[in-house]
Amino acid sequence: MKRNSRLSLALHTLGHMAGDPQRMRTSADIAEHAGTNPVVVRRVLGKLREAGLLTSEKGHSGGWCLAREPEQITLADVYLALDESLVATGGEEETPACSVEHVLQRKVASVLEEIERSLIERLAVTTIAEVREHG
């Protein structure tokens, strides 16, 4: 897989699920379609389940299914469920003794926070149901 694979995998999978919401899919099926490993799929989809976007069933004839209607799941929901920022925060670096560094961190951090909010707003406009039609 490639970079930012978690978000790609999640969106890709939900996009397909949106086309046939009743069907239950196994992590093996999903992994094969996505060209990755079933355990990786479970890791990523597990996050989405924690966020209430998916349900999973154990045991024979188990698998994964949407927890809501496709029109009720936005790209922002998925993004937030994975709690990974596309906007690199620079990490929670320890407060530096150097005043220049300190001022910089505050300035840059405030810009990035605004950008992050803006990103989420834009992602919230699109649902996974819209991913199937009009490219």
Next chain:
Amino acid sequence: MKRNSRLSLALHTLGHMAGDPQRMRTSADIAEHAGTNPVVVRRVLGKLREAGLLTSEKGHSGGWCLAREPEQITLADVYLALDESLVATGGEEETPACSVEHVLQRKVASVLEEIERSLIERLAVTTIAEVREHG
């Protein structure tokens, strides 16, 4: 050092240079202050020189100096000089056969491009001269 260290190192160094623009600094001095290696400093500052933000002089009593006045260098200039996107683009992935994946990539990519532009606009508002006063 940490993540996104190139941008941090660049901004930090320029911030200090803005406080005494005439003074010439060696990569060894800068590295010591930043807690890193002189070669790393040269790598990063070299990018800034290519972008016309800094000048460097070889030989005895050489070193690094601002190429413009501090008020003429914005955070966006530095960001662009390093041509690294804080907004992860997801890379130039090969066009997928799967239509869902294709639609997703286009949608997400267009959002990220907007966000990237917005980020640069906001960074362009602050100059490295402003980093020294009013935290």
Next chain:
DNA sequence: ATTGATGCAACAGTGAATGTTACATTCATT
């Protein structure tokens, strides 16, 4: 009971970024 699925822990493999070493080059100083 058996089969086929998730859940999870532990470890291996990968790749990008940083750190390091070494050396050629350049230029002021002596």
Next chain:
DNA sequence: AATGAATGTAACATTCACTGTTGCATCAAT
């Protein structure tokens, strides 16, 4: 001219997060 101090750059080592993999416990339908 010789020296010393700096950049420029290539090559290699190290680090670190992420992905991939294996193994096994657990759970539920058959």
